[in-house]
Amino acid sequence: MYPAQFDYRRAGSVDEALGLLQEHEDAKLMAGGHSLIPMMKLRLAQPPVVIDIGRLDELKGISEAGGSVRVGSLTTHADIAASDVLAAHCPVLAEAAGHIGDAQVRNRGTIGGNIAHADPGSDIPPVLVLLGASVHLQSPSGTRSVAAGDFFQDLLMTDVGEDEILTHVEAPALGAGTGAAYLKFEHPASGYAVVGAAASVTVQNGRCIAAGLVVGGVSATPTAVDVSSLVGSDLSDDAIAAAASGLDAEDPIGDIFASGDYRVHVGKVYGKRALAAARDRAS
Amino acid sequence: MTVSIQLEVNGKPVQAAVEPRRLLVHFLREDLGLTGANIGCETSLCGACTVLLDGDAVKSCTMLAAQADGASVTTIEGLAQNGELHPLQEGFWEKHGLQCGYCTPGMILSANYLLAQNPSPNDEEIREGLKGNICRCTGYHNIVEAVKYAAERMS
Numbered sequence: 001m002y003p004a005q006f007d008y009r010r011a012g013s014v015d016e017a018l019g020l021l022q023e024h025e026d027a028k029l030m031a032g033g034h035s036l037i038p039m040m041k042l043r044l045a046q047p048p049v050v051i052d053i054g055r056l057d058e059l060k061g062i063s064e065a066g067g068s069v070r071v072g073s074l075t076t077h078a079d080i081a082a083s084d085v086l087a088a089h090c091p092v093l094a095e096a097a098g099h100i101g102d103a104q105v106r107n108r109g110t111i112g113g114n115i116a117h118a119d120p121g122s123d124i125p126p127v128l129v130l131l132g133a134s135v136h137l138q139s140p141s142g143t144r145s146v147a148a149g150d151f152f153q154d155l156l157m158t159d160v161g162e163d164e165i166l167t168h169v170e171a172p173a174l175g176a177g178t179g180a181a182y183l184k185f186e187h188p189a190s191g192y193a194v195v196g197a198a199a200s201v202t203v204q205n206g207r208c209i210a211a212g213l214v215v216g217g218v219s220a221t222p223t224a225v226d227v228s229s230l231v232g233s234d235l236s237d238d239a240i241a242a243a244a245s246g247l248d249a250e251d252p253i254g255d256i257f258a259s260g261d262y263r264v265h266v267g268k269v270y271g272k273r274a275l276a277a278a279r280d281r282a283s
Numbered sequence: 284m285t286v287s288i289q290l291e292v293n294g295k296p297v298q299a300a301v302e303p304r305r306l307l308v309h310f311l312r313e314d315l316g317l318t319g320a321n322i323g324c325e326t327s328l329c330g331a332c333t334v335l336l337d338g339d340a341v342k343s344c345t346m347l348a349a350q351a352d353g354a355s356v357t358t359i360e361g362l363a364q365n366g367e368l369h370p371l372q373e374g375f376w377e378k379h380g381l382q383c384g385y386c387t388p389g390m391i392l393s394a395n396y397l398l399a400q401n402p403s404p405n406d407e408e409i410r411e412g413l414k415g416n417i418c419r420c421t422g423y424h425n426i427v428e429a430v431k432y433a434a435e436r437m438s
Contacts, residue, residue: 105415
């Protein structure tokens with residue numbers, strides 16, 4: 001199964017990649033290629049030019065500074081899952097990355113490629129939305145950042161402009177008293193999430209002072225659930241179940257494996273479990 | 284257009300000009316005659332095409348040959364040394380870890396990567412490590428036994 005023919009350019013720097021993007025209309029950027037190559041093999045994507053940015057070390061790596069973690073867009077899922085920095089400061093992101101596909105896929109797939117592809121069954125987007133992460137983009141005219149909640153616009157559609165490269169994501173480090181968890185109901189063949197639930201809970205003096213829940217796989221983009229009823233509560237199982245049952249999707253995704261109604265139902269169940277796991281990690 | 288690539292395959296230098304759309308698995312099989320990496324699902328799921336790229340297990344059906352420029356690739360053909368089977372190959376033999384053998388090269392290279400990361404995995408870790416490799420005839424039990432056999436031999 002071959003992709004259609006295309007021209008291949010390899011960029012040696014972000015600036016060179018930006019120049020190549022200007023030069024070639026409808027060119028596609030390739031990082032690890034684990035979203036793009038399958039699409040090209042199925043001829044769902046037939047870019048005339050592929051710009052390989054996979055060797056740009058300046059876009060790789062994980063660091064922590066000033067209360068936030070920064071992950072370069074070319075960092076692989078394997079490196080994110082195994083990161084000591086993330087284990088200490090933002091373990092839920094590493095947890096989600098460890099759920100992606102399988103070992104081989106995690107060795108090549110990158111966080112930037114993953115979120116720029118924006119598959120609704122992807123594990124990373126709901127976690128970034130939960131964390132209030134920002135996605136950083138660079139174009140010839142400068143840099144900008146966009147909140148993860150605004151970055152994902154629709155099925156396979158994001159805020160990345162035609163002349164832009166996604167350089168890194170930044171997320172607040174999880175503070176003391178905060179627990180977070182990502183739970184996934186995985187499609188047994190594809191490894192994508194049928195439903196993935198990302199939750200966080202912050203506890204102070206035995207009371208909940210903040211909580212969040214974002215569910216992926218139910219709609220075209222991550223679905224935030226209003227769980228503010230948990231603030232001030234004792235985080236009992238009943239309170240958590242009631243909060244998670246607020247998951248609602250106007251137009252849920254349905255396919256031959258899981259109908260829209262089923263996804264919403266499973267989303268509530270996994271949302272409940274993710275909140276409970278976050279609670280148990282918060283103390 | 285073609286892309287010039289230089290890489291190392293099973294310890295030997297290789298130089299070639301490839302079409303950009305040439306997938307690594309086709310390059311290995313058709314250009315180099317290394318047919319150990321099998322083409323199974325072609326959709327990044329089955330793992331039959333797994334090879335090591337600079338030591339990391341990857342699916343060679345989901346990679347351009349051009350992306351492997353400068354890398355060191357190991358296929359199943361590169362595992363036996365001086366006519367001696369690799370402990371994993373021996374393990375699959377001894378523990379009956381295969382029937383048709385189609386998935387075996389990928390299984391062995393994924394297991395090789397797993398053991399490099401974790402030299403003494405338990406059953407669950409072996410199954411998780413081989414999640415990206417699908418077998419449709421042997422069943423996984425003997426494959427896990429084969430990996431355990433190799434882990435003991437290699438320790």
